[in-house]
Amino acid sequence: MFPSSVRSVVRSRALRASVPGDGVMKGEVDGGTEQGDGRREGCSGRVRSFDEIPHTGRNGWMNLLHFWRNGTFSHLHKHMEQNFNTIGPIYRQYLGSQCTVNILFPVDIAELFHSEGQNPCRMTLQPWHTHRETRKHSKGVFLKNGPEWRCDRMLLNREVMLNSAVRRFLPLLDEVARDFSRVLRLKMQTEGQVENDTQTLTFDPSPELFRFTLEASCLVLYGERIGLFSSEPSQESERFILSVERMLNTTTPLLYVPRPLLRFYKPLWTQHSTAWDHIFSHAEERIQRVYERLQARGGSVGGAADGSQFPGVLQLLMEKGQLPLDLIRANITELMAGGVDTTAVPLQFALFELARNPSVQECVRAQVQSSWLQAEGNPYKALQGAPLLKGTVKETLRLYPVGITVQRYPVRDIVLQNYHIPAGTLVQVCLYPLGRSQDIFQDPLTFDPGRWAGAEAGEGRGRNVTAETGSGAGFRSLAFGFGARQCVGRRIAENEMQLFLLHILKNFRLSVSSKEELSTKYTIILQPESPPAITFSPLSH
Numbered sequence: 001m002f003p004s005s006v007r008s009v010v011r012s013r014a015l016r017a018s019v020p021g022d023g024v025m026k027g028e029v030d031g032g033t034e035q036g037d038g039r040r041e042g043c044s045g046r047v048r049s050f051d052e053i054p055h056t057g058r059n060g061w062m063n064l065l066h067f068w069r070n071g072t073f074s075h076l077h078k079h080m081e082q083n084f085n086t087i088g089p090i091y092r093q094y095l096g097s098q099c100t101v102n103i104l105f106p107v108d109i110a111e112l113f114h115s116e117g118q119n120p121c122r123m124t125l126q127p128w129h130t131h132r133e134t135r136k137h138s139k140g141v142f143l144k145n146g147p148e149w150r151c152d153r154m155l156l157n158r159e160v161m162l163n164s165a166v167r168r169f170l171p172l173l174d175e176v177a178r179d180f181s182r183v184l185r186l187k188m189q190t191e192g193q194v195e196n197d198t199q200t201l202t203f204d205p206s207p208e209l210f211r212f213t214l215e216a217s218c219l220v221l222y223g224e225r226i227g228l229f230s231s232e233p234s235q236e237s238e239r240f241i242l243s244v245e246r247m248l249n250t251t252t253p254l255l256y257v258p259r260p261l262l263r264f265y266k267p268l269w270t271q272h273s274t275a276w277d278h279i280f281s282h283a284e285e286r287i288q289r290v291y292e293r294l295q296a297r298g299g300s301v302g303g304a305a306d307g308s309q310f311p312g313v314l315q316l317l318m319e320k321g322q323l324p325l326d327l328i329r330a331n332i333t334e335l336m337a338g339g340v341d342t343t344a345v346p347l348q349f350a351l352f353e354l355a356r357n358p359s360v361q362e363c364v365r366a367q368v369q370s371s372w373l374q375a376e377g378n379p380y381k382a383l384q385g386a387p388l389l390k391g392t393v394k395e396t397l398r399l400y401p402v403g404i405t406v407q408r409y410p411v412r413d414i415v416l417q418n419y420h421i422p423a424g425t426l427v428q429v430c431l432y433p434l435g436r437s438q439d440i441f442q443d444p445l446t447f448d449p450g451r452w453a454g455a456e457a458g459e460g461r462g463r464n465v466t467a468e469t470g471s472g473a474g475f476r477s478l479a480f481g482f483g484a485r486q487c488v489g490r491r492i493a494e495n496e497m498q499l500f501l502l503h504i505l506k507n508f509r510l511s512v513s514s515k516e517e518l519s520t521k522y523t524i525i526l527q528p529e530s531p532p533a534i535t536f537s538p539l540s541h
């Protein structure tokens with residue numbers, strides 16, 4: 001049984017719950033409102049033991065077998081949602097030898113956040129680790145833990161997370177987003193069809209979206225345009241996109257295979273490691289180029305420091321020389337691999353949701369147009385004046401979180417839903433069911449970017465906002481994770497997506513032929529089972 005002094009500390013922490021975003025390392029938890037909810041049971045009763053937490057039934061190996069045999073790994077997010085509906089707001093799940101405690105209520109997430117410690121840890125992606133170890137490559141922030149992680153992470157934060165950094169790379173993202181819309185207009189002229197005297201274009205934009213995010217990532221990370229919007233994009237870039245997809249697709253089936261058994265999965269493992277090899281060599285070539293650029297300049301400091309064009313994160317890291325080259329390579333590779341699909345896929349969902357909700361689309365467009373006029377071409381001001389764009393991104397990620405869970409190992413014993421969770425337990429915040437829970441969001445299946453209006457001030461339109469928890473910020477919009485370990489590419493992704501949508505909405509009206517829900521599949525990231533076709537119609541300027 002838990003000592004009562006610990007219990008009261010835990011309870012008061014849980015109620016305090018709201019954590020203002022006070023800087024990147026201390027942990028920014030974005031927007032939303034802390035919930036009190038009717039389903040939180042028995043706070044005043046006995047704290048129940050870990051073994052009393054309800055679980056999904058089968059043992060871990062049977063569970064794994066079940067998923068394998070039925071090919072249902074790709075519906076893991078749906079299983080989680082179903083489990084919360086039938087079991088309750090906390091449950092244990094075993095997969096292989098791995099036990100996780102799954103939660104979704106903001107009050108519990110707040111408690112988890114308070115116990116994540118100085119150097120928060122996530123679940124290990126074993127196939128990624130194994131590739132690094134076999135190839136003797138270093139690990140970047142994604143795979144590192146402990147003080148080593150913190151040290152690298154602080155250096156990266158400076159280049160990609162701080163406001164000053166964002167303001168420097170924002171014009172680059174704007175340039176790529178504008179180009180995308182311009183090229184789409186040209187494509188419409190050559191490939192579109194005429195409907196009611198208007199030229200329209202209906203197609204699955206997903207390949208173009210991958211090119212957009214790769215072009216944008218290369219410009220911000222390497223300071224290089226790679227010409228992906230040309231009629232003949234380079235084969236090397238196409239291969240890079242394919243490698244990232246292959247690496248992601250092969251990760252889930254390999255995730256729970258114990259390392260000694262990998263040899264039984266040889267073809268899958270070969271595909272996985274070859275994909276990683278290619279992703280690494282892509283970064284290696286860029287490092288070589290930047291090195292040559294710096295040599296030619298005699299190592300002098302480039303654009304960023306003197307206020308001219310941002311030279312790319314890679315060059316900044318190399319110039320500053322605070323990270324050894326092998327760690328620069330590892331981190332830049334992770335940033336590249338982490339950034340392309342994770343941003344392209346939610347853009348597919350965002351276009352789809354705007355297209356099937358025409359009145360929402362008009363509302364966001366009206367704000368974008370007026371903000372753009374006032375901002376006189378300044379992308380930073382334009383985004384500031386169009387909060388519905390940010391709401392659109394949040395709303396998309398609420399319904400379709402790229403990563404369906406965020407994991408942490410609490411560094412001290414905690415109490416969740418009145419169950420004792422020992423330090424070191426793997427606890428998963430299940431984002432997909434969280435975003436669709438009626439206990440947390442009003443009309444959860446409605447796509448409503450306006451629900452986040454005022455969220456930063458703690459006025460988000462959540463359900464069950466109680467006097468107990470007040471209107472503090474936090475723990476409902478968690479697609480980028482939370483705290484010190486949240487996504488390091490968050491600022492790049494958010495701004496890239498908002499600027500993309502800004503230029504699309506300025507230039508095109510979007511529609512879809514069917515307003516049916518999209519079915520989704522999970523392949524380490526959540527994506528549409530089959531990508532939807534979108535109709536683009538031009539708007540006159």
Ligand code: HEM
Pocket residue numbers: 122141142143153334335336338339340342343346397401402403405406407478479480481482483485486487488489490492493
């Ligand atoms: C919509 C786009 C994206 C989403 C939803 C997303 C989501 C996430 C999540 C949930 C995590 C784990 C956070 C945690 O444990 O608290 C993460 C980590 C990470 N992401 Fe992203 N991400 C996105 C885009 C990007 C981009 C554009 C990059 C690179 C430029 C990137 C690079 C990384 C890296 C390197 C980590 C590991 C950070 C660490 O452990 O310190 N992500 N991301």
